[in-house]
Amino acid sequence: MSIRTTVTLEDDVVDRVKRESRRRGASFRDTLNDLLRSALQAPTRSPSRARFRVKPVHMGYHAGLNYDNIGDLLDYAEGESRQ
Numbered sequence: 001m002s003i004r005t006t007v008t009l010e011d012d013v014v015d016r017v018k019r020e021s022r023r024r025g026a027s028f029r030d031t032l033n034d035l036l037r038s039a040l041q042a043p044t045r046s047p048s049r050a051r052f053r054v055k056p057v058h059m060g061y062h063a064g065l066n067y068d069n070i071g072d073l074l075d076y077a078e079g080e081s082r083q
Helices: 011-024 029-043 070-081
Strands: none
Touching: 011 029
């Protein structure tokens, strides 16, 4: 079944379809239909990647370290080289 409809194409799209139809030696209509089919069959989204997960590790408790003060934590973690 085919349906006849009116579609407004941008000039650059018309030029590209015309070039492609000349290259293929096919009609504008057949080329446009083939290009639309190809675009519609293409994957719509990229393959999903594995999610990044943080695995917490208990690092122990250090007496005398103030866990509410980020400055103290940075001093402890980076040592004397922290500026």
